[in-house]
Amino acid sequence: MDQLSEAFINALYLLFSGDRELWIIVATSFSVSLRAILVATPIAIVIAFLLAMTRFPGQRSLVMIIHTLQAVPAVVVGLTVYIVLSRQGPLGDWRLLFTQTAMIVGQILLCLPLLISMAHATFAGADRRAWETARTLGANRVQATLTFFYELRFALLAAIIAGFGRIIAEVGSSIMVGGNILHHTRNIPTAIALETAKGEYAQGLALGIVLLLLAFGLNALLHLSQQQRPVYA
Amino acid sequence: MIHPEPIEYGKLAKTINRQPLFENLHLNIDPGECIVLSGDNGAGKTTLLRILCGLLTPDAGDCRYNGSCYHWKRARPWLLQNVVYLHQEPYLFDSRVLDNIAYGLRRRGHTITQARDIAARALNATDLGHLQQRNARQLSGGEKQRVALLRAWVLSPRLLLLDEPIASMDERSRHRTLFLIRRLQQDGVSLIITAHEPRLFAPLAERHLRLKQGQLNPAQPLTPETGAAPGSAFMLDEKYDEQWHLS
Numbered sequence: 001m002d003q004l005s006e007a008f009i010n011a012l013y014l015l016f017s018g019d020r021e022l023w024i025i026v027a028t029s030f031s032v033s034l035r036a037i038l039v040a041t042p043i044a045i046v047i048a049f050l051l052a053m054t055r056f057p058g059q060r061s062l063v064m065i066i067h068t069l070q071a072v073p074a075v076v077v078g079l080t081v082y083i084v085l086s087r088q089g090p091l092g093d094w095r096l097l098f099t100q101t102a103m104i105v106g107q108i109l110l111c112l113p114l115l116i117s118m119a120h121a122t123f124a125g126a127d128r129r130a131w132e133t134a135r136t137l138g139a140n141r142v143q144a145t146l147t148f149f150y151e152l153r154f155a156l157l158a159a160i161i162a163g164f165g166r167i168i169a170e171v172g173s174s175i176m177v178g179g180n181i182l183h184h185t186r187n188i189p190t191a192i193a194l195e196t197a198k199g200e201y202a203q204g205l206a207l208g209i210v211l212l213l214l215a216f217g218l219n220a221l222l223h224l225s226q227q228q229r230p231v232y233a
Numbered sequence: 234m235i236h237p238e239p240i241e242y243g244k245l246a247k248t249i250n251r252q253p254l255f256e257n258l259h260l261n262i263d264p265g266e267c268i269v270l271s272g273d274n275g276a277g278k279t280t281l282l283r284i285l286c287g288l289l290t291p292d293a294g295d296c297r298y299n300g301s302c303y304h305w306k307r308a309r310p311w312l313l314q315n316v317v318y319l320h321q322e323p324y325l326f327d328s329r330v331l332d333n334i335a336y337g338l339r340r341r342g343h344t345i346t347q348a349r350d351i352a353a354r355a356l357n358a359t360d361l362g363h364l365q366q367r368n369a370r371q372l373s374g375g376e377k378q379r380v381a382l383l384r385a386w387v388l389s390p391r392l393l394l395l396d397e398p399i400a401s402m403d404e405r406s407r408h409r410t411l412f413l414i415r416r417l418q419q420d421g422v423s424l425i426i427t428a429h430e431p432r433l434f435a436p437l438a439e440r441h442l443r444l445k446q447g448q449l450n451p452a453q454p455l456t457p458e459t460g461a462a463p464g465s466a467f468m469l470d471e472k473y474d475e476q477w478h479l480s
Contacts, residue, residue: 129324132288136318137337138388147336151327 007205014206015213026214029187032100033168036107041160044112045149048119063120069113075172081106082176098179103187106173111163118159122152161222168215238299239263240392240423245294247280254280255447262392267424271431271452272444278427281444282394285425287312298391315391321400323381325369330380331356333369337388355387359413375406382413392423399433411437431455
């Protein structure tokens with residue numbers, strides 16, 4: 001119990017003391033994960049939309065595979081990306097290993113199955129009258145599709161938040177393809193792993209609390225934006 | 234404004250689950266005409282309406298408008314712009330009533346300001362002005378139906394397709410909705426209304442058609458009955474209109 005309360009006090013101290021190293025680690029975490037989610041979201045939404053709205057052979061199997069991929073451990077994703085990006089790998093010449101780009105690639109692959117699954121469930125259960133109403137009121141296909149997405153914005157936002165939660169906290173992929181390099185690829189989860197390995201449990205817990213507090217702040221911002229009166233014409 | 238040309242659908246055919254729903258079906262609608270379409274459950278009334286407005290693709294069919302005949306595929310863009318379909322339970326977008334009304338106007342090239350201005354005037358002219366800032370999802374069933382009617386009306390469609398527009402409504406909502414439909418008709422909009430109780434639309438309907446076994450046949454003319462059910466359009470005399478209009 002003492003260790004936990006000490007960790008909490010440490011976390012608050014770290015947050016408000018303006019510790020430069022901490023904020024570099026926090027910035028790396030959020031910068032990498034936000035870029036990953038920004039790239040993954042449109043890809044996931046398009047795939048999920050096509051999976052829900054079209055019919056083709058093997059569709060159900062594909063959905064099952066995507067659902068299964070949610071269970072892939074982060075370290076396996078990391079290992080796969082590592083093999084592809086390593087010197088001997090097919091993309092070794094790109095020299096991306098131990099860079100933030102490699103971390104972003106790993107995180108995209110990690111959150112895609114979750115994003116696609118949640119968005120697919122949203123589209124599959126959506127009220128198709130939204131699209132039909134838009135069409136019969138004169139919207140073209142693109143406008144009607146955008147209206148349809150807009151009507152589902154809260155469920156899609158929930159999927160994005162879940163996807164972001166999955167990658168901001170993952171350690172396996174980041175440590176493997178990022179290398180945990182200080183001021184470059186060290187993010188909060190890899191820093192926690194390092195502190196724990198050094199026996200600095202309180203410091204590790206403090207970093208975990210920092211991560212939670214910042215994630216809470218981000219979620220609160222998103223929820224506040226949901227409460228804004230929807231206005232479009 | 235009454236559009237001068239009729240709309241004619243020809244050779245419409247649709248098969249669902251390998252069962253022909255209708256074959257070689259013809260239908261013409263004169264400008265400003267109101268047709269009541271009845272039929273048993275599963276006869277294909279809703280499917281027919283969805284084809285007429287361009288939402289659903291028939292197996293075959295063509296459409297004649299503005300003096301020329303087009304294959305259905307070529308007619309589809311025109312249908313989507315000129316024929317409006319209202320679901321039995323109309324779908325209103327998750328936004329203000331004002332923006333719901335303005336939606337179709339925006340798609341027709343009006344600016345946001347113009348569209349909202351037209352929408353506000355239309356709402357005020359139909360005694361729905363008090364709803365304009367409400368979120369459309371919070372409205373009652375009757376209010377939703379009237380807002381959806383108004384949303385279609387501001388587009389001045391050539392043809393409006395109403396799928397059971399007053400089903401499961403209380404008497405008051407039913408009257409207000411019928412009143413609005415009559416104003417649409419007076420404004421020159423052609424109407425096709427599906428109904429399980431066609432006699433409720435007797436004063437509006439110029440033709441009563443019955444869809445049975447894939448064929449559209451003229452049904453017995455709808456004449457106002459004495460002792461009509463409360464809430465029927467039969468009771469829509471001017472005095473009654475005024476009463477409901479002002480309440």
